[in-house]
Amino acid sequence: MSNVPDELKYTPEHEWVRxxxxxxxxxxxxxxAQHALGELVFVELPDVDRVLKSGESCAVVESxxxxxxxxxxxxxxxxxxxxxxxxxxxxxNGNPFGDGWLFRMRPADGAPAGLLDAAAYRQLLDKA
Amino acid sequence: MTRRTALHDRHVAxxxxxxxxxxxxxxxxYGSQIEEHHAVRRRAGIFDVSHMTVVDVDGADPxxxxxxxxANDTGRLVPGRALYSCMLNADGGVVDDLIVYRRAAGAPTPxxxxxxxxxxxKDLAWMQAAIRGDEARLRVREDLVMVALQGPAARxxxxxxxxxxLRAAALALPPFHxxxxxxxxxxxxxxxxxxxxxxxxxxxxxxxxWDAAVAAGFAPSGLGARDTLxxxxxxxxxGQDMDEGTSPLVSGLAWTxxxxxxxxxxxxxxxxxxxxxxxxxxxxxxxxxxxRGVMRRxxxxxxxxxxxxxxxxxxxxxxxxSIALARVPTGAAGECQVxxxxxxxxxxxxxxxxxxxxxxxxx
Numbered sequence: 001m002s003n004v005p006d007e008l009k010y011t012p013e014h015e016w017v018r019x020x021x022x023x024x025x026x027x028x029x030x031x032x033a034q035h036a037l038g039e040l041v042f043v044e045l046p047d048v049d050r051v052l053k054s055g056e057s058c059a060v061v062e063s064x065x066x067x068x069x070x071x072x073x074x075x076x077x078x079x080x081x082x083x084x085x086x087x088x089x090x091x092x093n094g095n096p097f098g099d100g101w102l103f104r105m106r107p108a109d110g111a112p113a114g115l116l117d118a119a120a121y122r123q124l125l126d127k128a
Numbered sequence: 129m130t131r132r133t134a135l136h137d138r139h140v141a142x143x144x145x146x147x148x149x150x151x152x153x154x155x156x157x158y159g160s161q162i163e164e165h166h167a168v169r170r171r172a173g174i175f176d177v178s179h180m181t182v183v184d185v186d187g188a189d190p191x192x193x194x195x196x197x198x199a200n201d202t203g204r205l206v207p208g209r210a211l212y213s214c215m216l217n218a219d220g221g222v223v224d225d226l227i228v229y230r231r232a233a234g235a236p237t238p239x240x241x242x243x244x245x246x247x248x249x250k251d252l253a254w255m256q257a258a259i260r261g262d263e264a265r266l267r268v269r270e271d272l273v274m275v276a277l278q279g280p281a282a283r284x285x286x287x288x289x290x291x292x293x294l295r296a297a298a299l300a301l302p303p304f305h306x307x308x309x310x311x312x313x314x315x316x317x318x319x320x321x322x323x324x325x326x327x328x329x330x331x332x333x334x335x336x337x338w339d340a341a342v343a344a345g346f347a348p349s350g351l352g353a354r355d356t357l358x359x360x361x362x363x364x365x366x367g368q369d370m371d372e373g374t375s376p377l378v379s380g381l382a383w384t385x386x387x388x389x390x391x392x393x394x395x396x397x398x399x400x401x402x403x404x405x406x407x408x409x410x411x412x413x414x415x416x417x418x419x420r421g422v423m424r425r426x427x428x429x430x431x432x433x434x435x436x437x438x439x440x441x442x443x444x445x446x447x448x449x450s451i452a453l454a455r456v457p458t459g460a461a462g463e464c465q466v467x468x469x470x471x472x473x474x475x476x477x478x479x480x481x482x483x484x485x486x487x488x489x490x491x
Contacts, residue, residue, distance in 0.1 A: 038352075039162055041443045042420045062422050064161060064352060064443055067469060090162070 002032040002125065005097055009112060010121035011073045016097060017112055020104070024079055025112060028101045029061060029070060029092065032125055037063040040089040045081040045103055052076060052105065059102055061092065074112045076105040133178035134273050134331040138338050142348055150246035152179040154351055161352030165445045168320055168357055169486045172279035172286075173349035174341045179245040180274055182328065183255065184237040187264035194228060194239060196394055197258050199376060201386035202239075205230035210304045210315060213384055215243075215254070216396025220375040220403060224251050225366050225384075227317055229306045237267060240306075240313070242274075244366050258395070273334030277346060278324035278357075280486060285344045286325060289337065290314070298325065319354060321361025321484045359451060360444050362414060362480025368425060369412060369439045369453050377403055378455060380412035380480070410455050412439065414480040416490060417450040421468050423475070428467040431460035431477070438466065446483045453480065 004010075009017040014033035018026045034040070042062040052058050052072035059070035081103045084091055092100035116124065130153045139146060144155035155176065157164060167173050185194065194202040200213030210229040214222045224247045229240040243251045255266055277286045287295050294314065297307035301316035308314065313328040329337060342348060355365070362380075364370055370379035377385075377400065385400065386392070415438070417423055423441035436456030444451045456464070456477070465472040478490040 039157075039160060041162075041422065044420070064356070064422075067422065067424075090160075 002030065002035060003097070004030070004032075004118050004122050004125070006118045008097065009073075009115035009117060011071070011115060012124060013071050015070060015073050017073050017115055019112065024104050024106050025074070025076075026101050026104050027070075027073055028096055030121075031096050033061075033068070034093045034096045034100070037061060037068055038065040039063055040092050043085040043089045043092065043102070045085065046078045048078050048081060050078045052078065061089075061102075070102060072105070073115060074105075075108040077108070078103055078105050080104040131179070133176055134334040135176045135178060135275075135338050138335055139176065139348070139350075144348070144350060147351070149351060150179055150244070150248070152245060154179060155348070157350040157352045158348045161350060161356065162445045164347055164349040164353035165356050167347035168279045168322055168349055168353060169446055169483070170279070172277065172281045172324075172346045173320075173353065174338065174346035175276040175278070175349050175354055176338070177274045177276050177326065178272070178331075178334070181243045181245060181248045181251060182269040182272055182274065183241045183243065183252070184267040184269060185239040185241060185264055186237040186267070187259075187262055189263040190237075190239050190265075193259060193264035194241075195392055197255065198226075198228065199385045199394055199396060199400070201389075201392060202228055202230065203389075203392070204386070207232045208305050208307065210306055210317060212304075214370075214376050214381055215251070216375070216394070216400070217372055218396060218399065220377075220396040220399035221372040222366070222370045222374060222376060222379065222381075223247075223254055223372060225364065225370070225381070226251075227315070229315060231306070232308065235308060246367060269328075271331055272328045273331045273337070274326060274328050275334075275338065275341070276318055276320070276324065276326045277341065278318045278320040278322045280323060281345070282322070282324035285346060286327075286341065289340050289344060301325075319361070319363055320357040321363070321481055322357075323485065356442060356445055359440055359442050359453070360446055360481070360483035362453070362482060364412075364453070365440055374455075375400055375403055375408070377408040378410040378412065380453070408458060410436070411458050411460075412453055412455055413460065414478040414482060414490065415441075415452040415454050415464070415466065415475045416447070416478055416482070417452075417466065418474040418476065420449075421473055422450045423452040423466050423468065429454050429456055429464055429475070430467070430472065431456055431464040432462070433457040433459035436460060444482060446486075447488055451482050
């Protein structure tokens with residue numbers, strides 16, 4: 001049973017989104033995703049200031065088993081990336097919702113819309 | 129119906145992630161395959177390899193049978209020695225790779241052969257069909273546990289676990305030899321590129337032996353680490369690096385073919401001699417990726433001599449970069465490019481092994 005924190009939003013591609021106090025959002029991959037991928041060995045992150053369209057492929061998580069694209073959950077501009085993942089990509093496995101965050105962005109259109117809430121994401125996982 | 133080894137509940141109790149492999153429910157890792165890999169290179173790890181197929185051979189003339197069945201020459205083995213060989217089909221393609229042990233005088237059977245798990249049914253049918261008259265009888269062992277004890281500290285940590293009569297003989301084994309006593313068989317073989325043993329013992333004694341080994345300091349290690357270790361060691365995986373459509377000559381295994389004595393006719397010899405005379409069209413090489421990323425099986429390799437393909441790719445924890453085995457045109461050497469998800473990435477052709485006895489061998 002994978003962990004699905006109630007306070008986050010989710011995409012069908014197994015990204016999570018947290019709205020921060022300053023209006024930016026933090027993005028990562030879910031516990032389900034890290035478990036399916038296995039131990040990560042490389043993470044490729046977008047450049048800061050890159051402008052992303054919603055659904056655009058913007059990062060790659062590479063595990064011992066497979067490589068997987070990460071998609072922007074909404075349109076916006078990258079404001080920060082998790083530099084710790086350069087030397088410790090397995091932070092994503094150990095703490096996918098905390099220290100394993102991937103990047104932050106400032107949404108182009110205000111508060112994120114069209115994302116799944118925790119209950120809807122859990123339902124999606126149950127059906128898989 | 130997936131089979132379980134006698135050590136299955138030990139893996140589950142240790143929190144292993146279990147996966148199906150070759151018809152068996154096996155541990156992929158016990159938490160971190162990368163930590164397990166490092167433990168084997170730095171100290172000692174224990175692997176449950178009971179899924180492998182153990183075939184003891186006796187009969188009226190098993191030596192003649194094996195001399196015909198295998199591309200390497202069992203005729204050069206004295207009691208207590210082992211060798212690594214391919215078993216070929218009539219076209220020179222590889223049916224499987226295996227280790228054959230000539231057992232000590234007085235052993236219950238004169239020969240023991242260990243073949244892969246995933247090819248079990250195919251191999252047994254092949255080996256049985258190759259028997260002429262009463263020259264050989266195959267005894268498939270279903271009653272044994274096999275564990276690999278690997279790492280620089282493996283012998284020292286495992287020796288006290290053996291009965292006293294076997295201990296000294298096991299410690300004295302040079303590489304590719306075996307000793308046995310009281311139902312326990314120890315071979316100085318392995319699939320990691322480190323020192324160590326592979327031990328066969330009665331299944332009933334397996335769980336206690338496993339517990340004692342873990343208590344002595346062996347890190348339980350799964351199939352994930354087994355694959356990264358063997359890749360670093362430049363060791364082939366049947367079904368990926370070679371198969372029935374490829375000969376040893378294009379698989380980095382020409383060294384396992386014993387052409388002498390010239391009069392030894394083995395299955396596949398004629399086809400292999402034709403291929404050797406014509407010059408093999410391809411060869412298996414090692415690749416080291418220059419930058420970040422991971423090379424994967426099936427990706428195309430572009431060289432000055434033409435295109436090739438990755439047969440086994442992955443991440444090397446010891447080198448902290450991606451390595452691979454690839455089949456490329458015979459003249460390919462030096463720099464090349466690998467097509468990774470649509471982008472061409474620079475890589476370097478090297479001669480495997482990449483790592484042995486804890487040391488990186490490729491610059």
